[in-house]
Amino acid sequence: MKLEALFEAAKMAHKKAYSPYSNFKVGAAILDDQDQVHIGCNVENAAYPIGCCAEQSAVSQMIVNGGTKIKDILVIGKKGQACPPCGACRQIIFEHGSKETKVHLETSAGKFVSKNIGDLLPDAFDHSHLDK
Ligand SMILES: O=c1ccn([C@H]2C[C@H](O)[C@@H](CO)O2)c(=O)[nH]1
Numbered sequence: 812m813k814l815e816a817l818f819e820a821a822k823m824a825h826k827k828a829y830s831p832y833s834n835f836k837v838g839a840a841i842l843d844d845q846d847q848v849h850i851g852c853n854v855e856n857a858a859y860p861i862g863c864c865a866e867q868s869a870v871s872q873m874i875v876n877g878g879t880k881i882k883d884i885l886v887i888g889k890k891g892q893a894c895p896p897c898g899a900c901r902q903i904i905f906e907h908g909s910k911e912t913k914v915h916l917e918t919s920a921g922k923f924v925s926k927n928i929g930d931l932l933p934d935a936f937d938h939s940h941l942d943k
Contacts, residue, residue, distance in 0.1 A: 812842055814885070814915060814923060821887040824850035824865065831855065837865035837894075838887045843878035866900035870907050881908035883925075885915040893917035901932040 817840045825838025830853050837853040851868025866886060873881070884904055888894035893916055896904060904912060910929030917923055929935070 812846060812848070812883075814883075817842055817848065817883060817885045817915070818887070818893070820848050820850050821885045821893075822891060824852045824869070825887045825891065828852040828865070829854045832857070832859065832862070835888065839865035839869040839896075840885050841869045841873050841878070841881050842883040843873055844880040844882050845878060846882075847873075847876065847878055849873040849876055849878060864897060864900050866896050867903055870903055873907070879907075881912050883913045883915060884908075892921075893923065895931070898932075901928060902935070904928050905932050905935050905937065 820840035821838045824840060825836050828836035828838060830836050832855045839851050841849045849869050849872040851865050851872055853865045854868060855862035881904060886894055886896050895916055905928050908928055910927060912928040913925045914928055914931055915923055915925050
């Protein structure tokens with residue numbers, strides 16, 4: 812799948828964001844290892860801390876649709892540009908991907924750059940640390 816298609820999917824989700832408190836719309840699109848696309852948007856709440864990030868919504872969609880592994884993810888924020896996932900979402904992406912999961916970012920010049928989640932979250936805490 813072309814990156815443009817993932818970008819369009821994230822833009823669709825971005826339009827649906829429920830963010831009356833921050834006025835910051837976020838849309839995320841996941842391509843899973845079965846080449847299925849799953850999207851999500853941020854959903855805020857008057858009780859601020861229980862709001863949900865777009866990446867988290869997209870992961871929920873992937874899981875409920877029977878997807879298991881994130882191959883690529885693209886997140887859109889301000890001015891409809893790709894933006895980096897927050898720290899908590901990096902952890903969520905890591906859980907449902909692999910070290911090689913691609914996170915597609917955009918430079919200020921509008922150029923796409925793809926990074927591995929393993930590089931965006933070095934020395935990640937994962938299930939292996941729970942094993943005795
Ligand atoms: O990676 C991120 C970072 C922030 N947000 C949301 C949370 C909140 O609704 C708004 C402002 O932080 O953006 C996301 O959806 N994903």
